[in-house]
Amino acid sequence: MKTESQSVTAFKETFNHHIEDLDTTPGWWRSMKREAFDRFLTTPMPKRKDESWRFASLSNLSFAEFAYGKPPSITNAQELVEKSRILEHQSGSFTFADNQTIDAEKASFELQKKGVIWTSLREAISRNGELLKDYFMKQEANLGSEKFSLLHTSFVENGALLYIPKGVEVEYPFVSYNWITGQNAAVFPHTLVIAEEFAKVSLVEAHFSTTEDVGALSCGVTHLFAGVGAKIDYTLLQNYNEETLGFQINSNIAGKDATVKTVSVNVGCRNYRSETHGQIKGAGAHVEMLSLAVADKDQEIDQRTLQTHSAPHATSDLLFKNALKDNAKTIFSGLIKVDDGAQQTDAYQTNRNLLLSKTAEANSLPGLEIEANDVKCSHGATTSQIEEEEIFYMLARGIPKEKAQELVVYGFFEEILERIEDEKLKEFARSVIQTKFSSK
């Protein structure tokens, strides 16, 4: 058995290898990573008593045994690139496999001329240093995963950077595909979107595995910055295999009159921890945070959310829906926080869980913390079983039971699916949900 200090020493070595392997990176990048790693070491692991980890199975979160070093070369790159085609129209894309860029579709010359930057993080480190210094990892993780956020900063080496200058509107989404291919691989997907004043853009992030049963770690961060009047539409599709341990730490900042919409579709991972923070910093902003998850077998999906209102006249609307099969477990813990200056806030938080088996477990911890006196806020959580009469009605029309359940689940998710604008993306989201029903 390894002692604590032995494993720390080993992990320090792993990190040093990682830093040494970074070739031409500038000094500020290295020192930022070193600093993050030092803080990572001194930050304690989550404990059972931590409110932000209530109900979570902490024993499954061990991250030390993964392969943090350079991945073996990607042998099936062409095949992965071909599989990385969800949308009919896109403004640009990246395909990453085990943190390596295997394909890039640049933004059009026209967009580049307008000042749009669509680049990999690896390239941005040397070419867009000033932008990164201002925006990279500048939204604090504060929902419990501080340690994993520091792990991300320590080991992140690639990702997608999207910068949209003032007034530029982009019609089609940018897409970032992130594949896990290696045995015990550790991947650190990173997405950074900066939309300046009155810019408009959408981005899709997809997380996939090439294998069905090989364990891996994904520790991802996505930060969105929406300037005055800007509009960002973000969709995350997470369909890793069910041996993967996943952390996804997302945060967005909405400036004055900005609109930010985030949609997450989560079906993969053995244990998945997602944190979503909507920070309303400008008056009149509108933030929508939507999520759907289908969990089956022994999956555990742990969702923590925060809606922070620090400016008046803004709205935020959160809807997280989970469908659970078999022995699956979900945790939803959400908080709406309204500062005393954020008068005339409209903030809503809803979590709905649909239990498809008697042994599934849905936990819900909604919360409000309001310091302003002129606000409209509500939170609600429901957990229900599938209605037997609904199923009987469908059976009575000749629809087989498994299909009837699937229809009820689609119906349950429809109010989220209908808010995905791109038709192909919506169709793909449906097909991802369907894999949870036809696999049996």
Next chain:
Amino acid sequence: MIDFFNKMTATLEIQNLNVSIGEKPILKDFSLTIPKGEVHAIMGPNGTGKSTLAKALAGHPDYEITSGDALIDGESILEMEPDERSREGLFMAFQYPIEIPGVTIANFIRAALNGRLPEGEELNAPAYYRSLYEKMDMLKIDRKFTSRFVNDGFSGGEKKRCEILQMAMLDPKYAILDETDSGLDIDALKVVADGVNSLRGENLGVLVITHYQRLLEYIVPDHVHVLYDGRIVKSGDKDLALELEEKGYDWVKELAETAA
């Protein structure tokens, strides 16, 4: 010869059926044979077992069949799951159709039809929509309803028309209409009755369950049966419905008591 035998067994046959809810017997030795091509009506006061008959035949789990049999074209359906019974050709129009939020009528009916196709086959979408629109037009259902969620926020009349739309699309061998007239005003009743009448023919047997004679003015039955306390106490032609309307259900009670 083959046709002869097929014709012999082209019936929905209910033989000495006993049905309980919990411990309580509701249907008692109930027997009825409905040949294809005929419309039978069952009338009776509330609580005599009319809806129990419909739900037990459709296979609702709350209704326990303690003895007897029910056969479609000679084959017992009692061991079949509700979805198998439907695919075998039995249709029940619900008295209280269920709302299914998030599932559109078009997708719902498509799933029902896909369930009838061999493994791996899918409906032809343009042909499906052509057929759906044609039947919606017949039932005076706005085509926009294809993207409405099943029964969600529908009026009473819309729900019942939607039941008949499903019946028209699924093309059953035998249809049971459970109090399809309840909650309908006269205009809605006529539309529903017209829909049912247009589906009548030698390939369909119909059982109309109703409390009131009114529906039978528009769906004129070949036979009328009066149900009381779980049994048929009197059968006759369409005039029996009028007689019943005139004399009221107290008369049925007397009939039952003299019979017993």
